[in-house]
Amino acid sequence: RHFLERIKRYDGQLNSVITLTEELALQQAQLADSRLQQGTADALTGIPILHKDIFCTKGIKTTCGSKMLDNFIAPYNATVIDKFESAGAVMLGKTNMDEFAMGSSNETSYYGAVKNPWDIQAVPGGSSGGSAAALAARLAPMATGTDTGGSIRQPAALCNLVGLKPTYGTVSRYGIIAYASSLDQAGPMTHTAEDAGLLLNAMAGFDGKDSTSLERPPEDYTRHLQDSLKGLRIGLPQQYFGDGLNADVAQQLETAIAVLKQLGATVKTVDLPNSHLSVPAYYIIAPAECSSNLSRFDGVRFGYRCENAVDLMDLYKRSRGEGFGAEVKRRIMIGTYALSAGYYDAYYLKAQQIRRLISNDFKQAFQEVDVLLSPTSPTPAFNIGEKVDDPVTMYLSDIYTIAINLAGIPALSIPAGFVQNRPIGLQLIGNYFSESRLLNIAHQYQ
Ligand code: GLN
Numbered sequence: 001r002h003f004l005e006r007i008k009r010y011d012g013q014l015n016s017v018i019t020l021t022e023e024l025a026l027q028q029a030q031l032a033d034s035r036l037q038q039g040t041a042d043a044l045t046g047i048p049i050l051h052k053d054i055f056c057t058k059g060i061k062t063t064c065g066s067k068m069l070d071n072f073i074a075p076y077n078a079t080v081i082d083k084f085e086s087a088g089a090v091m092l093g094k095t096n097m098d099e100f101a102m103g104s105s106n107e108t109s110y111y112g113a114v115k116n117p118w119d120i121q122a123v124p125g126g127s128s129g130g131s132a133a134a135l136a137a138r139l140a141p142m143a144t145g146t147d148t149g150g151s152i153r154q155p156a157a158l159c160n161l162v163g164l165k166p167t168y169g170t171v172s173r174y175g176i177i178a179y180a181s182s183l184d185q186a187g188p189m190t191h192t193a194e195d196a197g198l199l200l201n202a203m204a205g206f207d208g209k210d211s212t213s214l215e216r217p218p219e220d221y222t223r224h225l226q227d228s229l230k231g232l233r234i235g236l237p238q239q240y241f242g243d244g245l246n247a248d249v250a251q252q253l254e255t256a257i258a259v260l261k262q263l264g265a266t267v268k269t270v271d272l273p274n275s276h277l278s279v280p281a282y283y284i285i286a287p288a289e290c291s292s293n294l295s296r297f298d299g300v301r302f303g304y305r306c307e308n309a310v311d312l313m314d315l316y317k318r319s320r321g322e323g324f325g326a327e328v329k330r331r332i333m334i335g336t337y338a339l340s341a342g343y344y345d346a347y348y349l350k351a352q353q354i355r356r357l358i359s360n361d362f363k364q365a366f367q368e369v370d371v372l373l374s375p376t377s378p379t380p381a382f383n384i385g386e387k388v389d390d391p392v393t394m395y396l397s398d399i400y401t402i403a404i405n406l407a408g409i410p411a412l413s414i415p416a417g418f419v420q421n422r423p424i425g426l427q428l429i430g431n432y433f434s435e436s437r438l439l440n441i442a443h444q445y446q
Pocket residue numbers: 101102103104126127146147148149150151152179286398
């Protein structure tokens with residue numbers, strides 16, 4: 001009730017929640033009470049949570065931030081939603097997001113921009129901007145997000161939170177509306193590394209309903225939180241500290257690095273020579289996959305349908321033309337072009353080859369160091385409207401996060417101070433399955 005009241009009182013100013021599920025929340029809270037009484041409670045039993053509106057929730061509107069799905073009531077739950085339900089978490093509602101998770105500022109949402117509670121002139125980041133703003137304003141103690149190129153980590157950084165993108169295949173994608181399937185991963189957004197570990201414990205695990213889900217023994221992601229950082233080898237990718245990084249952000253990171261050294265870490269510069277190719281490769285691969293994934297929205301089976309279609313072609317064209325926003329259309333056009341006959345080898349295939357080079361860069365770096373440290377985003381939160389007409393500048397917001405998705409490795413963002421009164425984040429990148437080590441470092445640092 002406390003959090004429901006806060007959402008009702010403050011979200012008018014932030015626009016972070018699309019759907020409030022009050023009745024369900026109170027029912028789930030009651031169930032949690034009885035579990036507590038029976039002694040069958042888990043770590044998350046009774047803890048309120050907000051879910052990004054990209055997760056299908058049975059019987060509840062699931063919009064993905066789009067007019068296309070404004071009338072869509074999901075007929076089933078995403079695996080992640082089922083898992084939180086069995087853990088006894090209490091779902092408060094669904095959060096605002098960039099349309100189909102395409103964006104870095106939450107300004108592409110059909111439901112309007114979300115405001116950053118640290119400064120309401122500023123964007124909260126995106127695409128999981130609703131989850132980030134809600135958490136920062138303490139409208140919920142924990143939330144979920146998804147990350148295709150930075151959408152958990154960048155909004156976490158801009159709102160002073162912890163956000164973790166797990167190793168690809170760790171969290172089931174079943175029931176998560178697909179953007180770019182080979183990059184999409186869901187993960188926790190929280191205030192502390194410990195909470196992130198508890199959430200990941202609930203979210204992770206093999207799922208036969210997701211063909212890219214990994215079969216691995218379950219682990220407790222909080223088990224290393226207390227470990228010492230003595231002997232930890234941190235690499236600073238030189239390409240992530242060059243031109244384009246705001247000088248004040250760089251300075252703050254120096255302070256953070258000094259703290260980690262005091263805790264026993266050693267630091268050296270490493271090379272990721274193909275870094276400059278990650279944004280171009282991503283903006284071929286992600287749109288290509290999105291053009292394919294979004295072809296299902298045709299006005300026939302579910303979602304938006306135009307009025308008075310004269311024939312099938314007209315139905316397709318107008319339903320998609322009226323249902324999708326400008327950024328989504330831009331990506332579908334780029335992707336369709338890149339996949340078309342005669343261009344496939346020049347663009348998509350090339351991008352896939354570059355993806356391998358980027359992945360090899362990380363492999364090489366992890367021979368020398370245990371983790372990499374970088375800024376999460378080149379600047380603190382920018383103002384609402386500032387980059388909205390300049391897609392390329394907007395795409396550069398994710399310059400430090402995108403390569404991680406291309407390689408499939410885990411990374412998290414943790415709060416690292418303020419620049420011009422706006423929060424900034426520090427990113428820790430690890431080798432495959434190093435989530436508990438990343439959380440350990442984050443916990444010791446926090
Ligand atoms: N900002 C990036 C994009 O627009 C990443 C989004 C995401 O991670 N979902 O594609």
